[in-house]
Amino acid sequence: MLRSFIEFFSFSDPNVVYVVVGTLLIGASSSIVGCFTVLRKRSLVGDAIAHAVLPGVCLAFLLHGEKDPLILLLGAFISGWISIIVIDLIVENTRIKTDAALGIVLSVFFGLGILLLTHIQKTGNASQSGLDSFLFGKAASIVGADLYTFGAVAVLLMVAVFAFFREFTLISFDPNYAQSIGMPVKWYQLVLSSLTVLAVTVGIQAVGVVLMAALLITPAVAARFWTHRLWLMIVLAALIGAIANVSGAFISYAAPRMPTGPWIIVVLTFLAMFSMFFAPQRGFLSKWRKARSSKARIFEENVLKLLYQLEEKDGNKKVDRSIQEMLKRRDWKHSEVKAALKRLDRRALVTGQSENWRLSQEGRMEGQRIVRIHRLWELYLTTVMKVAPDHVHETAEVMEHIINPPLEKKLMRLLNKPERDPHDSPIPYAEDDI
Numbered sequence: 348m349l350r351s352f353i354e355f356f357s358f359s360d361p362n363v364v365y366v367v368v369g370t371l372l373i374g375a376s377s378s379i380v381g382c383f384t385v386l387r388k389r390s391l392v393g394d395a396i397a398h399a400v401l402p403g404v405c406l407a408f409l410l411h412g413e414k415d416p417l418i419l420l421l422g423a424f425i426s427g428w429i430s431i432i433v434i435d436l437i438v439e440n441t442r443i444k445t446d447a448a449l450g451i452v453l454s455v456f457f458g459l460g461i462l463l464l465t466h467i468q469k470t471g472n473a474s475q476s477g478l479d480s481f482l483f484g485k486a487a488s489i490v491g492a493d494l495y496t497f498g499a500v501a502v503l504l505m506v507a508v509f510a511f512f513r514e515f516t517l518i519s520f521d522p523n524y525a526q527s528i529g530m531p532v533k534w535y536q537l538v539l540s541s542l543t544v545l546a547v548t549v550g551i552q553a554v555g556v557v558l559m560a561a562l563l564i565t566p567a568v569a570a571r572f573w574t575h576r577l578w579l580m581i582v583l584a585a586l587i588g589a590i591a592n593v594s595g596a597f598i599s600y601a602a603p604r605m606p607t608g609p610w611i612i613v614v615l616t617f618l619a620m621f622s623m624f625f626a627p628q629r630g631f632l633s634k635w636r637k638a639r640s641s642k643a644r645i646f647e648e649n650v651l652k653l654l655y656q657l658e659e660k661d662g663n664k665k666v667d668r669s670i671q672e673m674l675k676r677r678d679w680k681h682s683e684v685k686a687a688l689k690r691l692d693r694r695a696l697v698t699g700q701s702e703n704w705r706l707s708q709e710g711r712m713e714g715q716r717i718v719r720i721h722r723l724w725e726l727y728l729t730t731v732m733k734v735a736p737d738h739v740h741e742t743a744e745v746m747e748h749i750i751n752p753p754l755e756k757k758l759m760r761l762l763n764k765p766e767r768d769p770h771d772s773p774i775p776y777a778e779d780d781i
Contacts, residue, residue, distance in 0.1 A: 351601040366596045369489040369497050370611065373550045374588030376501040378566035379508055380546040382581050383539055385567040386519040390560075391446065392431070392540075395453040396547045397559035399430030401460025405467060416493060420548055427544040430456055457556070500549045507542055508581070515539055516577055554608035561612045566591070569619040572626035591615040643690070645748050648717050650687050651696060652747075653677060654706050655714030659775075664711070667703035715775045716755075721747040722768035723758050729769040730762065736769040 358364050384393055403426020404419050411418045430452050437448040489497075508515065514535045517525040526532045543563070550559050570583035595611030624631050653673055658664050670684050688704050691697045696710030706714060724743040728734040750758070767773055 352597070355597050355600050363596075363600065365489050365494060366600075366607070367593055368494055370592035370596050370607070371589050372494070372497040372501040374562065374566070374592035374611070375585040376497075376504045377546045377550045377563050378570075378584035378588030379581050380504055380539075380543050381563040381565075381567040382570070382577070382584050383508075383515050383519050384543055385564060385571065386577075387539075389445075390564045390568075391449045392434070393543065393547060393563035394560035395434065395449045395456075396427045396430055396544050397551060397556045397563075398453045398460070399456035400424070400427040400544075400548055400551060401556055402426050402456055402463055403429075405460055405463035408467060409463070417496065420496065423548040423551065424544055426456065427548055428541060431540045431544060460556075497549055500545060504542055504546060507538070511535065511538065512578075554611055558608055558612045561615060562588070565612070565615040565619050569615070569622040572622040572629045587615070587618050591618060643687070646683065647687050647691055647696075648713070648748055649677070650684065650691065651706070651710055651714035652717040652721070654697070654704070655711060655718055658706065658711070659718075665705070667699055667705050670702050670704075712777060715777065717747050719775050719777075720750050720755055720758075722772060722774045723755070723762060723765075724750070725768050725770070726762055726765055726774075727758060739769065 354360070355363055358367070381393065384390060400423035403422035403424070405422075406426070407418050407422025408414060410422075434445070434448045434452050437443050437451065438445050443451070514525070514530060517530065518532055518535050518539070522532050522536075525535075547559050547563060550562050554562050566584040566588040567580070569587050570580045573583055574580050591614040592611050594614040595607050595609075598610045598614075599605050599607035622630065625633075627633055650673070653676060654668055657668050657672070657676075670681060670688070673679070673684060674681065688697055688699070691710065692699070692704075695707055696713060697704045698707050699705055721743045724746045725736070725739040728739040728742060729736050764776070765774060
């Protein structure tokens with residue numbers, strides 16, 4: 348494996364250079380366009396285009412009689428572009444939704460392509476050899492002449508995205524606003540769709556029509572987990588696409604019986620899954636940690652609130668409260684309460700040990716704040732929103748953990764700093780609120 352790695356990345360073999368550079372250009376350019384496809388929520392369009400280019404490839408071969416790459420790619424582009432127009436016409440002029448239109452166009456065009464491919468195979472034309480590689484791709488067949496085509500397409504895509512970045516961003520996020528300021532939305536959508544067709548047309552030579560949608564969409568999806576900024580998403584998508592394409596080419600080189608295209612998609616899927624789980628802000632692991640932390644915080648605040656209510660009930664701030672006493676008031680687990688009390692003890696909000704605890708001065712102020720918000724919100728619902736008093740408790744249980752200090756002060760001013768809630772319980776204020 349080490350020997351293969353050194354041989355591959357020394358780039359001493361011209362075929363390796365062709366495959367690496369070619370897949371790099373294909374992966375990066377497809378990923379850039381794929382970002383806008385994902386943001387426009389038209390991910391399946393890439394799959395429809397990829398399948399729709401097959402009849403164009405076959406017709407171009409039948410008309411030209413030879414397997415000229417440029418002619419075949421031109422036929423693929425025209426066929427893919429027509430498929431986009433047909434999808435838009437179906438959606439605009441019928442009751443058929445976009446997903447159904449995509450399914451219709453995909454199946455009809457791909458079926459026509461298979462029929463034409465079968466016909467070509469029966470003609471006995473010697474030039475047909477390798478034509479079926481458009482179905483599953485054959486990155487290893489990339490030659491030096493192909494790099495000029497891939498390079499030209501990659502440059503064209505990047506220049507177009509850079510030139511129309513603002514317009515593409517607007518039509519991807521808010522086409523209605525773009526139309527309201529006089530932007531020709533339909534025209535820019537057509538340009539973006541044409542660029543998508545061009546990216547798909549070039550990419551099918553590496554991974555084929557079956558897997559091309561993954562090459563277009565997966566890098567953008569993976570990049571979306573890492574950032575909220577579009578320009579950074581585009582850069583990351585291009586980088587992810589490039590890494591996956593080079594990795595797939597290397598695996599195919601190290602294991603000659605392994606096809607390059609499918610391995611590119613496998614690596615892309617691995618990178619997407621890694622992003623899905625480990626991205627710092629939007630990954631599943633990060634969201635799980637945040638949800639767990641938020642759940643623990645809410646439970647701790649409920650414990651502080653209950654301890655404050657127990658003090659409020661008997662007016663004794665110096666007596667320890669047992670966990671069993673707390674469990675009589677709330678349907679909690681003993682282990683959860685004990686763990687929460689230990690965490691609160693580390694934050695100096697409660698004092699005690701084992702089964703008996705009391706609020707510290709800081710913990711008392713925090714428990715008082717939660718109770719105050721709860722009762723203010725109940726009063727707001729009954730006086731301003733006209734909600735019945737017996738319907739406000741559950742909503743207040745949620746809002747007491749959400750309302751921040753500025754909103755709390757605004758709520759007090761709106762209600763004119765009331766003394767009692769709808770259930771005639773006193774609303775406790777901090778000294779600086781009085």
